[in-house]
Amino acid sequence: KQWYQRRVRVKPKPSHGGEISISHPTINVCPNNIVSKSWLERKKNLEDLMEDLRTHGPNTPDLFKNNSNYTQYENLTYHDIMWKGRPRVGLVQCTHFVDLCEKHEAFVGENARNWDTDPYHWDLGYGEYHPHYDWEVSLSGSCYRINPKGSLYTKVGEYGEMTLFFFADLNDYSKNAMEEPQYGYTVTFTDNGTYSSTMTSGFFMSPGNVYKADLRKYREDNMGPPAGQCELNNKKNAYGTYSTNSCNKRCKDDYIMEKCGCIHILPPHPENEPDVTFIPCTLKQWAECGLGAMTNFTREFVNMTDNIAHCRHCKPACEETWYEATISSSRLSKYYAKSRTTMLPKIIDFYGLEGYGDVEDYDPSDVDVVYENLMVLKVLFTSLQESNYKEYVKYDYTQLIGDVGGQMGMLLGASLFTIIEFAHFFIKVIWRCVFRDTRPTSPAFQRHMDMDSLG
Numbered sequence: 148k149q150w151y152q153r154r155v156r157v158k159p160k161p162s163h164g165g166e167i168s169i170s171h172p173t174i175n176v177c178p179n180n181i182v183s184k185s186w187l188e189r190k191k192n193l194e195d196l197m198e199d200l201r202t203h204g205p206n207t208p209d210l211f212k213n214n215s216n217y218t219q220y221e222n223l224t225y226h227d228i229m230w231k232g233r234p235r236v237g238l239v240q241c242t243h244f245v246d247l248c249e250k251h252e253a254f255v256g257e258n259a260r261n262w263d264t265d266p267y268h269w270d271l272g273y274g275e276y277h278p279h280y281d282w283e284v285s286l287s288g289s290c291y292r293i294n295p296k297g298s299l300y301t302k303v304g305e306y307g308e309m310t311l312f313f314f315a316d317l318n319d320y321s322k323n324a325m326e327e328p329q330y331g332y333t334v335t336f337t338d339n340g341t342y343s344s345t346m347t348s349g350f351f352m353s354p355g356n357v358y359k360a361d362l363r364k365y366r367e368d369n370m371g372p373p374a375g376q377c378e379l380n381n382k383k384n385a386y387g388t389y390s391t392n393s394c395n396k397r398c399k400d401d402y403i404m405e406k407c408g409c410i411h412i413l414p415p416h417p418e419n420e421p422d423v424t425f426i427p428c429t430l431k432q433w434a435e436c437g438l439g440a441m442t443n444f445t446r447e448f449v450n451m452t453d454n455i456a457h458c459r460h461c462k463p464a465c466e467e468t469w470y471e472a473t474i475s476s477s478r479l480s481k482y483y484a485k486s487r488t489t490m491l492p493k494i495i496d497f498y499g500l501e502g503y504g505d506v507e508d509y510d511p512s513d514v515d516v517v518y519e520n521l522m523v524l525k526v527l528f529t530s531l532q533e534s535n536y537k538e539y540v541k542y543d544y545t546q547l548i549g550d551v552g553g554q555m556g557m558l559l560g561a562s563l564f565t566i567i568e569f570a571h572f573f574i575k576v577i578w579r580c581v582f583r584d585t586r587p588t589s590p591a592f593q594r595h596m597d598m599d600s601l602g
Contacts, residue, residue: 168300169364169531171309172336172470174293175343176524179331179351180315180324181288182232187321192216194322196430197228201323203438210434221431226284226413233289234319237332240312241279243299283415285344287333297339301528308527315354315520329353331522336362336470340388342415345396350474354522361473361529367536369465374540377465385414385425394461395448400425402444407436473529484518491517 187194196217199210211217281295293311301307315331324330331353335346343349352358369377378389385400386393400410409428417425428437448458491513552566 168302168307169528169533170297170339171294171299171301171307171526172362172364173295173297173339173341174309174311174524174526175283175290175335175337175346175349176238176293176311176313177285177287177290177333177343177349178234178237178315179327179329179333180234180320182228182321182323183234183316183319184321185235185319186232190220193220193223193228196220198323200430200434200438203442207438208435211431217430222429224427224429225286225411225433226427229284229286229288229412230282234316236314236316238291238293238311239314241293242310243301243308283342283344284412285342285415286412287343290343292342295339303528303531305527308525311524311526313354313522313524315522317354317520334360334524336360336472336526338388338468338470340383341390341393342387344412344415345386345390345392347392350472352476352522352524354520355479355518356476357479357523357525358474358476359525359527361475361527363471363528363530364533365469365471365536366533367467367469367538369463369467369538370540371465375538376462378460378462379465383416383419385417385420385423387416387419388464390464390467391461395458398458398461399441399444399448403428403437403440406440407432409437411437411441479518479521479523481514481518484521485514487517487521488513 182197196210196214200207206213211221279294279296279299281292283290283292293309299309301309313332317330320330329351331351333343333349334352335343335349337343337346350358350360369375371377371379378394383389384393384397386396396414400414403410404426407428409426409432411428411433413425413427417423
């Protein structure tokens with residue numbers, strides 16, 4: 148039988164461009180205000196429909212039959228809602244020690260270089276191959292992905308610190324968002340091939356606070372068959388890099404697709420599976436079939452029943468990278484918030500935010516608006532070293548043979564060669580009994596065979 152253990156190995160510091168550095172993780176930031184109030188107000192009865200779908204009950208399949216106010220949205224998809232209804236403002240500035248993430252037009256205008264200038268909403272003119280920023284549409288809303296390709300590198304400590312500034316726009320929180328105990332954002336740190344939709348947890352971060360994330364990078368190498376259990380054919384799937392979580396997400400999609408012919412939200416990379424056609428469910432399809440299928444899947448998955456055949460192949464990845472984050476926080480200084488009141492009129496005017504009064508008439512009390520909506524996140528590495536957890540065979544067949552030979556030598560005075568001699572003797576005896584030659588033999592030859600048989 149084989150046994151396993153894990154050991155930690157620290158790799159040498161990696162190099163980039165001839166300098167000692169390490170790649171920043173992809174920072175996934177999802178607003179807890181998934182769909183904005185200002186967008187829902189332009190869609191009469193849509194918020195009530197989403198609330199009815201959220202509180203799934205026995206009458207949900209007949210939701211569109213029983214309420215004529217909902218029929219106008221029966222062809223609308225959750226994917227469209229999450230994308231088109233995303234909050235108008237969120238990430239407003241990114242600074243990095245080498246200025247790599249703020250020089251791009253995604254955040255600033257042609258001549259803008261600091262917070263006090265007009266912010267630039269970086270989804271305007273957004274390109275498919277943007278080097279430092281991306282979107283992900285998921286059940287958590289439209290999430291920001293900072294450094295999605297791993298192109299931003301850093302040094303240890305403040306020399307490679309990345310600082311992100313968010314404006315929560317609490318006035319635009321929908322009714323459903325206001326009923327949740329947390330507000331602000333959910334943040335995860337992943338490698339650039341992993342998406343927030345596959346993460347099972349994250350860090351809640353609220354406006355009015357400054358957060359510091361001290362990171363360490365880890366990698367895990369698992370063994371494949373026959374010794375280990377990791378998935379050797381762990382190609383990328385529609386949810387990015389293969390992992391148990393991304394496999395489970397695909398498992399759920401397959402289950403719902405099989406039952407309803409559609410899925411909840413389109414995955415971020417359907418091109419990774421060109422043979423599969425992903426179709427998002429309309430709200431009507433989701434009410435009539437999708438919700439029930441997802442409820443059954445969740446029940447069977449949690450209870451680990453054998454009915455979900457799709458999930459049986461979800462094994463651990465052979466290689467997996469993750470980041471350990473130590474989060475510390477402090478309340479945002481009101482003196483700092485007061486120094487930033489000059490940017491408030493520009494943000495409100497540029498994004499067309501509502502509920503903040505006349506943008507041309509501000510007084511010192513505006514510091515409360517900044518204080519209640521501004522969140523700062525500082526991300527840095529505490530070490531450039533990467534810790535590697537490696538799986539290996541602790542007890543293999545060579546050790547088994549050695550142990551058996553050692554025990555026999557100690558208890559019986561025998562060795563491996565003694566075992567071979569015994570085997571040789573018994574084979575010759577059996578051979579003579581089974582294939583005995585009936586022809587007469589000379590006495591000399593017979594004596595030779597007898598002596599040879601005795602070893």
